[in-house]
Amino acid sequence: MTIALATGRPYAAVDTDLPLLLDAARRHDVPAEVAVWDDPAVDWDGYDLVLVRSCWDYVLRRDDFLTWAAGLGPKIANPPEVLRWNTDKTYLRQLAESGVPVIDTRWDVRTGDPLPDAAEWVVKPSISAGSRDTARWSDPADVYAHSEELQAAGRTVMVQPYIESVDTEGETAMLFLGGRFSHAIRKGPLLERGEGVRQDRDSREVITPRAPTAVQHEVADQVLAALPPELGSAADLAYARVDLVTGPDGPVLIELELTEPSLFLDHAENGADLLITAVAGAA
Structure with missing residues (x-):
């Protein structure tokens, strides 16, 4: 059993989750290494499982990314059909139609x-x-x-x-690993009034641990239960991140991240171990 942690070429050195996952894999005697998803020199047949991680450059080449994922078939996590559905945020329409409280779009x-x-x-x-x-x-x-x-x-x-509570409360990101809730974090506000379009906001991101409320847990469970049946069960996903903000009537979904989310494993007790054991067992 050998696992590839798929990343994008610019991000292998900056994704803080990767070293934690490599350390966890060593602890569990699971061979694992980082591989760049569009590197033609990588022999993907040599891996039993490819875990999509920081492939953040897919935005500029989504068709290429999805073709690569589809070519790996059942050995990629999350599955190709999940990646196709989740890499275009029009999925929010479908979740809203199923009754999930989604931010007005x-x-x-x-x-x-x-x-x-x-x-x-x-x-x-x-x-x-x-x-x-x-x-x-x-x-x-x-x-x-x-x-x-x-x-x-x-x-x-x-x-x-723009949800006003974000300026004080921030966003709540709830992380599910191997189908189980693992941890949550607070993301501070990124968009500043009057600054217009910028491409360098990651450097200002402030992350702190957060304990979700019972209502946030209920909404996150509702989001995951509303996945289209053709994508399989949320319990079968390697990871899921449910991003919530507090609107006038309570928590609302701003994004459901099933493709390449930061997992903030440095804020999780045994989160990296949970993910490695889950995907190794599934493979």
């Missing part, structure tokens, strides 16, 4: 279209990571201009209300 708005009732709005493309091409606006004219610019580039656009 308008799609591909143009000048004059109604916006969510809010003092500020967030505009972002549906295929993105790390807040790329995302901005927080207080002027509807900026919202429309940003949305139309992204659409002109052939991208699907999301417009959401």
Whole structure:
């Protein structure tokens, strides 16, 4: 049993989860190594399992990434069909239709279209990571201009209300490893008022441990239970991250990360061990 931890070329040295997973694999006598997903020199047939980790450059080459994943078939986690569904945030429509409390999202708005009732709005493309091409606006004219610019580039656009509680409470990310809740963290606010579009917000991310409330646990369970049946059971996923913010009526889903989320394993007691043993057992 040999595991590849798949990453992107720029991220192998900065993904803080990778060394923790390698250490856990050694503790459990599971051979594991880091491999770059688009490196033609990698012999993927030599691995029993490929665990998708920090392949954050997929955003620029999503079709190539999904083709690579599909070629690995059942040996990749999470599965190819999950990656295809989850790498485009239009999945939020499907979850909302199933009754999950999802942040109010308008799609591909143009000048004059109604916006969510809010003092500020967030505009972002549906295929993105790390807040790329995302901005927080207080002027509807900026919202429309940003949305139309992204659409002109052939991208699907999301417009959401900026949830005021994020500035004080932050976001709550709940991590599930091997189908079990592991830990949660607080992510501090990333989008600053008036700064427009930026591509360098990761450097300002502030992460601290957080104990989720009972209601947040209920919403996270509801999110995972609402996965389309064709994707299988949430219990079969190597990992899942449910990102929640607190709206006027309680927790709402902002993203469900099943592809390449940071797992914040440095804030988890035995989280890396839990993931390695889960995927090794599944393989």
